[in-house]
Amino acid sequence: MTSIVKPPVRHPSLRTNTLGLTLRDYEGVMSTLCAGCGHDSVTAALVQAAWELALEPHRAAKMSGIGCSSKTTAYFMKQSHGFNSVHGRMPSVTTGAAAANRGLTYIGISGDGDSLSIGIGQLAHAIRRNVDMLYVIENNGVYGLTKGQFSASADVGSTSKRGEANEMSPIDPVLLALSIGATFVARSFSGDKKQLVPILKAGIAHKGFALVDVISPCVTFNDHDGSTKSYLYTREHEVEAVHAHYVPVLSEISLPDSDDAVRVVAMHDGSAVRLRPTATDYDPTDRTSAEAHVRACQDRGEIATGLLFVDEKSRDMHELLKTPDRPLIDIPFEQLCPGSAALEALMDGHR
Amino acid sequence: MATDLDIGMNDWMVKRLTWDDSYRPDHGKVLDAAALEKLKRFSRYHDVDGDGIAARTLPGVGGKGAYFVRGSGHDKHAAYTEDSDAYRELVDRLKRKFDHAATLVPRPAYTRRPNADVGLVTLGSCDAAVREAADRLADQEIIVDVMRIRSFPFADEVREFIEAYDSVFVIEQNRDGQVRTLLTAELGIPRDAMTPILDYGGMPLTARVVVEAVTGALSEVTA
Amino acid sequence: MDPTDVSDPRYYHKVVDCQWACPAHTNVPAYIRLIAQGRYTESYLLNRQSNVFPGILGRTCDRPCEPACRRGRVDDKPVAICRLKRVAADLRDEIRPFLPKAPEIKNGKRIALIGAGPASLTVANDLLPLGYEVVIYERNREPGGLMRINIPSFRLPASVLDEECGYIIDMGYGTPVTSLTALLDEGYDAVFVGSGAPQGKDLELPGRHDAPAQVHLGIEWLANVHFKHVERIEPRVIIIGVGNTAMDCCRTAKRLGAIDVKVIARRGRKHFKASPWELEDAEEERVEIVENHAPTRMVVENGHLVGMEFDVLEWTESAGRQTSRVVRSVVIPCDAVILAIGQENAFPWIERHAGVEFDAQGMPVVDRVTHQSTNPRVFFGGDAAWGPQNIIWAVAHGHQAAISIDLLCHGRPVTERPPEGMTLVSVKNGLHSWAYDNDFDPAARQVMRHEELTRRFRDLHVEVELGFAPEQVATEVSRCLNCDIQTHFAAPKCIECDACIDVCPTNCLTITTDGCSETEMRTRLSAPALNLEQEIYISHSLPQTTRVMVKDEDVCLHCGLCAERCPTAAWDMRLFDLLAPKPGAACGREELVHA
């Protein structure tokens, strides 16, 4: 834990976004994570992304479970509501919140332990429901908070700090998500904000469940020589499969792109992402292609990163469940409550 | 509860339900955007009026209303803290809130017969069987009163009821007498002042179990 | 790009903006920390090492450090560096036991110093402890130069002057020098000319000499006030000029009976030479400041001055050049005029054959670094060298001249300047614990307390500034950002986790690909480094990606958060201490050369 809070001084040339807020207005409280933890860089990327998108802080809700990663929600956007739920339960809590108030932007932060062990069932069903949220997994291959036990994302052969190797096969959240119908799947690295920030922005703009798996090294328990989620290992094995560029307003890119390889995906809110895959046979708007590509990378010992798959035409939870088009808080009680007549009718139906 | 199967597999009759169309929910102390504007700073867990209940906000309503719900130690502003005094202040507030809640929750339902000297304490789905047992005991000229606890924390009437009888039975469907333990822990009533009647065979409680337990216990005393 | 060489003391020195801007390189942050710890005597002595007159300067310094202060760039107003100096001076204990002593056994070299102003006194201060025999020639009875006879005592009490001059000399004298050659003939090994710029500039206007008793030259008049030759002035006074002298004249006039005092300037306020705080102080005393008036005539009736005539000007600026137009002319009635339009040098006592060359303007030809004139044994410093400046420059000159004299006396070329040195020591006490207070205090600059207006005018000597109250001191010291606690980077340790980049409150840090020009790199930092006067640091290449760490020093708060959040201690906070060259230090071991 740092000894002081971050001084409230700003760089004189710090710019403001369309809401008149500076980057620093999107910060949270001082992190209590270990110095050098990848999670703090993800925090910084989230601050950057939210500032660039000019998200209204009080219209966003930060959701998390338990773990070092789940503490991230306290470290950005201090003017937003935050909910640090029970271990692995963030997907369900967010599903509930999103059901009640569809007007807010939901930013969920979890860890590989939180999401792939105790919370895997919850995660899977939030993906199936296509809850409209950004879901970031800060993936370090260990349970950082409980002192570095292997998590379900640990690669076979990866060693713990003490030297013992993991022998159980890993769950890759990207492949998991692709296989159960996720509509936005990306992977990035905490040490590469150039790649991460546009992905986060696109994930927030996406209507539906946006899963972003971020390799986020644990400096304390998983940044040693035998680790496959260290800064060095990730840098040496990362291959950017798709480069994503986020374009705030669609009109700016209405010009036809001269480059055939670039795919422009129009997002629901009028923005767009331009996707440039690095392999010619890879189509990031095709689920089968994406899955095959990620798997092939894995077989070569590479970590495929980038915005790997996006399907902007799918229906989200509210469309699937045909819920009202407004947050419940905006619907008058008279309309929300069917009243005594409806009750009578219901009881008669059971006679 | 082992009665799940019984409840789930059989049709149960209830009285016709009613709904009061004039009902409007009371959300308690919820600050809207205008109220928030007037505040210098919103503090989620700050007890302004001493009832232990701090005002809350709904997400998305006003910039000032945001707060962070967390499991780790926090202060009245919902901010992370390792300061013991700040933390103690919050835990003490919860105690006040709990005590205050006892005055607001549903009162127990009970009978008070002039000549009763036995009290039966029960709750939930035991109620019907216990009331039936009370009638059967009356047939044997054992006059009892029945109290159905309807809420926790316990209202004052719970203690008053228990203290009014020479013999008190606590009827519940578990092995350990959990309700009796709570009554002892919360109200300080001596354990031995309450005789447990425990039923945990997996079937719904019947009046017979209660009648036999009460008559057996009373005859032991008189014998 | 070549990585920055931080082993050159100049790099870190430049980061300590105040120290860099101070002509005598006073170690400001270190003395402020000593004040914060209540160690006033040590703070005073540290000050004295570089600026020799902390008590005097703590009241009168022109403070070039304050406009340079980093705090002014990040948070409105600079630290009140100057007035904190006074705090150390006011609260110190007896310091004589800690002062260097002149040794009993002398080194056999005799030095003459002309004038006992701050320049000469500094030379004496530096050379006496080395065993030099120093003789000071001064025409006034008391030392201090203009500090004594011109700076009014309501700004600088005589007791403060007595004390601080007394630390250097304890002698009764009053010998004017009338001939340089005579002095050189007395066999001095070196002569230092610190005689100042003692002559007030005159203004030749119609009527200037028609009522001589009512028209004064500013610095002469102030000297006359000091010597009590003047004790009253007429009720309506006009001061011509808006420099420091004008400010002292107008405020002194107010104390000698003047009721209506006007300071008249040719140009607009932003062109005034006087410091803003001096103008404020004068206006607080109800002195009227009149802009854009050019004097044309003194109005004298029957041998009596009754007013002064001015052209009212309107200034226009085009292509950076100011031109004026006369709008009309006015007569401002008055009973006395003080001309405070500048000072001039005068060296009537330097003979043409003394070997000291003079330029067309009548100024001696003096080397900017060594202070040597064309006569190798004669050195100049203070206002005497290049015209009027201020006390702290006089002190800085004195130090450099002392080094030159020391070199000369050791038979070494005066151009062989001893190098600057530095020490750089980690201030890490433990995990996230430093040997300095790194928390940022958002407090505003403290405002100096002043004596009540009515009380001030009772007596010429009532000091106006009361110094900071203890709470003010506590607040003001905590505003200093400790710029001398440097962020020191070790590239081989960095794992490029970005923690430092992310935490920096002012976006000073960037990890980026190396570039080929600094100008280009300045544009692609986390926040563009626009202040070209501030260095950017470029590291050696980083192990994992061969990128480089770049730091813009401009708005670094020295909060140490980069070092706190760095998992590998690649960033460390290190205390930089400049080892300024001193006479004796570099040449002390050499045998003295006997002439």
Ligand SMILES: Cc1cc2nc3c(=O)[nH]c(=O)nc-3n(C[C@H](O)[C@H](O)[C@H](O)COP(=O)(O)OP(=O)(O)OC[C@H]3O[C@@H](n4cnc5c(N)ncnc54)[C@H](O)[C@@H]3O)c2cc1C
């Ligand atoms: C009115 C006024 C106010 C000022 N206020 C400030 C201020 O607030 N802050 C600031 O930093 N600066 C101020 N200054 C400027 C500052 O006083 C001078 O820059 C500084 O004193 C110069 O120091 P010095 O050692 O070069 O010479 P001086 O201080 O001028 O000392 C020269 C000495 O040499 C003596 N001398 C001259 N000729 C001879 C001779 N032939 N024989 C023997 N002795 C001789 C003189 O009597 C004098 O004592 C002010 C100046 C004036 C005029």
Ligand SMILES: Cc1ncc(C[n+]2csc(CCOP(=O)(O)OP(=O)(O)O)c2C)c(N)n1
């Ligand atoms: C219900 C429950 N089970 C177990 C724990 C203990 N626990 C706390 S954090 C954690 C794992 C966190 O791992 P991960 O989500 O990867 O977060 P990291 O700390 O690595 O960022 C566990 C098992 C808990 N807090 N709650």
Ligand code: SF4
């Ligand atoms: S234990 Fe690991 S995951 Fe947790 S804060 Fe420290 S470095 Fe980050």
Ligand code: SF4
């Ligand atoms: S903040 Fe302190 S150290 Fe930095 S320039 Fe100002 S006075 Fe000097």
Ligand code: SF4
């Ligand atoms: S915090 Fe340390 S290791 Fe991390 S990038 Fe900065 S200097 Fe490098």
Ligand SMILES: [Mg+2]
């Ligand atoms: Mg983890």
